[in-house]
Amino acid sequence: MKTLIEFINEKQADFPYATGEFTRLLNDIGIAAKIVNREVNKAGLANILGYEGNTNIQGEDQKKLDVFANKEFTKALKHGGQCAAIISEEDEEVVIFDNETSKKGKYIIAIDPLDGSSNIEVNVSIGTVFAIYRRRDHHESVHNEDLLRPGVDLAAAGYVIYGSSTMLVYSTGNGVNGFTLDPSVGLFILSHPEMKLPEDGAIYSINEAYYNNFPEGIKRYMKYCQEEDPATNRPYKTRYIGSLVADFHRNLIRGGIYIYPGTTKNPAGKLRLLYECNPVAYLAEHAGGKASDGFKRTLEIQPNDIHQRTPLFVGSKKMVEKAEEFMRKYSKDFPDEYL
Ligand code: P6P
Secondary structure, X not given: OOEHHHHHHHHHHHOOOOOHHXXXXXXXXXXXXXXXXXXXXXXXXXXXXXXXXXXXXXXXXXXXXXXXXXXXXXXXXXXXXXXXXXEXXXXXXXXXXXXXXXXXXXXXXXXXXXXXXXXXXXXXXXXXXXXXXXXXXOOOOOOHHHHOOOHHHEEEEEEEEEOOOEEEEEEOOOOEEEEEEEOOOOEEEEEEOOOOOOOOOOEEEOOHHHHXXXXXXXXXXXXXXXXXXXXXXXXXXXXXXXXXXXXXXXXXXXXXXXXXXXXXXXXXXXXXXXXXXXXXXXXXXXXXXXXXXXXXXXXXXXOOOOOOEOOEEEEOHHHHHHHHHHHHHHOOOOOHXXX
């Protein structure tokens, strides 16, 4: 039984800049996750269901738990002092901390504090998704170059899934490891060491309701998934939870592909590059999987806005490659405004 902190300290030596700061940063995230988990688990009881009355950058009604989660992660990271700024789905602008310790924080966090929050009131799994960048020069004040960095620059990434159990899954580039919260002692315990995304799978996750607006390549790929071919385990199963973290976590364990493509109405799709697509792309790659926008590797996309959207194809390497094949063959001229 190894706790998260024991594991981080043990792995510290593998970390290129083995310092206590990163341990403290991950610990701060773990603490905030436990606080959010406590509220998520009693959401039906406390008067924190329903709308906060504002809308976030997505134009989505901010539910009280969204706002609560954003406040908890921001508070934990600010007081931890290792993080200089936060890019959050719940805040239009980047939050640059002004307290003395944080000003010299070595890290920048991009976070979706509570992704899939429309599922809260129907008791379906939701999650927190985070990406950790190490600043090039923490002596200077935070500037745009610190914020708009491609995923290949990530120092670490992970998610918390608030499901039948609460798990923290993260990677610092040296394997992907999963920790399950033992609520009786309030500790994350290593339960899924060295997670590997199966190279192939038989589950595809996509919101088929948008079929008419999908690129031809997606329409053809969907038909491919539905064809009878026992030799390649087709037809595949379709599973779509409407919660990226839950769909990704299932595919990470069982194999599969999650696609949120661009459509003729929204060529860049819905998901945000910095705090949704990059973290899951980073985890997918470090677990042996793949992630792209259908053409280009997600982690190589250069952000030009902190809330930039991008299409996402992520999961089993062979399934992503097959979907990309259909995109190249049938949709290479799909509006390239996001490519
Ligand atoms: P749609 C939740 O809002 C989210 O960001 C992801 O967690 C989820 O996979 C997707 O959007 C669902 O979007 O358009 O299918 O309802």
